C-alpha cells in the first residue's frame with residue numbers, strides 16, 4: 073500500500089539531468105539550456121537577497137525548472153527549528169513554484185550559530201524520534217514534497233544503536249518523506265569505512281528516491297574527501313546506473329562546487345550522465361527532452 077509520499081512521487085515532474093546553479097558558472101549555465109534539464113539552487117543564497125543574485129535567479133527561473141537544496145535547516149540539531157528561516161524558505165519556494173525541496177540528514181547549527189559544515193548525527197533510535205518529529209513539522213509548514221540527503225561522514229559517533237541503513241529507513245518511513253540519494257557520498261563512505269557500496273544501497277528504501285546527486289571527490293592520504301571539485305569516477309557512475317535500474321527517479325544532478333573547469337567539461341559530464349540514464353531509465357531523459365523543447 074503506497075504511503076502519501078509514494079503517491080506524491082508519482083505526480084512529480086521528470087526533470088532529467090540537472091546542474092547546481094553556482095555563481096562562478098552562472099553565466100555559462102544560463103547559456104546552455106539545451107544541455108541542462110533543471111537547476112538546483114541553494115536557497116540560503118537568495119533568501120532576503122536582491123541585486124545581482126536575484127537577477128540571476130530570475131533569469132534562471134524564466135528558462136529552467138528550479139529545485140531547492142538547502143544547508144541551514146539543521147534537521148538533526150537540538151536547537152529549536154528556526155521559524156524565520158522556514159518562513160523565508162517557504163516564500164522562496166512559493167515564489168518560484170519549486171516542485172520539491174531538500175536538505176541534509178545532519179546538523180549544521182549549535183545554539184543558534186551556523187557552522188557551515190554538514191555534521192553527522194548518531195544513528196540511534198532517540199535521534200530517529202527527534203528528527204521524525206521535526207521533518208513532519210517542516211513538511212506541514214512548507215507544504216511541498218521534502219527530501220533528506222545522505223551525507224558523507226568521516227567518523228562514527230558514540231551512542232549508535234542502528235546501522236545507517238536502518239536509521240535512514242526509519243526516518244524516511246516514519247516521517248513519510250523522500251530521499252535525495254547522493255551516490256558519491258555512498259561511495260566515499262564505503263571506501264573510508266570499508267563497506268560494500270552496492271550492498272549498502274539495498275539497505276535503503278530506494279522507492280523513496282526522487283533525486284540523485286552525483287559528484288567527484290578527492291583522494292586524501294588516509295581517506296577520500298567529498299569535495300565536489302573533480303570529475304565523477306567510474307565506480308560512482310556504476311552506483312548511479314544501479315539505482316536508476318532499481319527505482320524511477322525525477323532528476324539526477326551533477327554537483328560541482330569548486331575547482332571549476334572549462335564549461336565544456338561540465339557539458340561533457342552531463343552528457344555522460346545522460347548516457348547512463350538513457351540506458352538505465354529512458355523515461356527520465358525523455359521527460360527532460362520534453363521540458364527542454366518548451
Ligand SMILES: [Fe+2]
Nearest residue numbers: 221254285327
Ligand atoms: Fe549531494
